[in-house]
Amino acid sequence: MQCSVCGAEAENLTSGDFDGLVVRCKRCGEYEVADAVLNDLLRLDFDARVAALEMAKRAAGPDTRPAIALDAA
Template identity: 35%
Template sequence: MKCPICEGPATLIEPEKPDQKAVHCDRCGEYRVSAEAADTLPKLTPHRRLQALRYAETLAPPGRRPFVAGLG
């Protein structure tokens, strides 16, 4: 599959919840994406996608995957 953030090669991993995707990318790391964000990310510029991931990383509790949620 293609990474929703950098568009490089990525793999889906087991998500924590059924309405999310969990992604492993060698460049971006492991993170979770909501269904809404998965629809919105392709419409954003590469810079905005990376900003969304970096923001999710700042909010993630220690030991948890960052969660990219709604991007309205």
């Protein structure tokens, strides 16, 4: 699959019971995007997607997988 943030080749770690995508990207690390957020995320330009991921990483802290949310965008 392609990373939803940077477009690079990425691994899809999504498990069957998660309503969205879990991605492991060499550039972005691991993150998750809920289904409801994914379409809006893909409509953003590159800088805005990276910013959304950075915000999620800051909110999650080092031991939690960041979950991208766009309510602040």
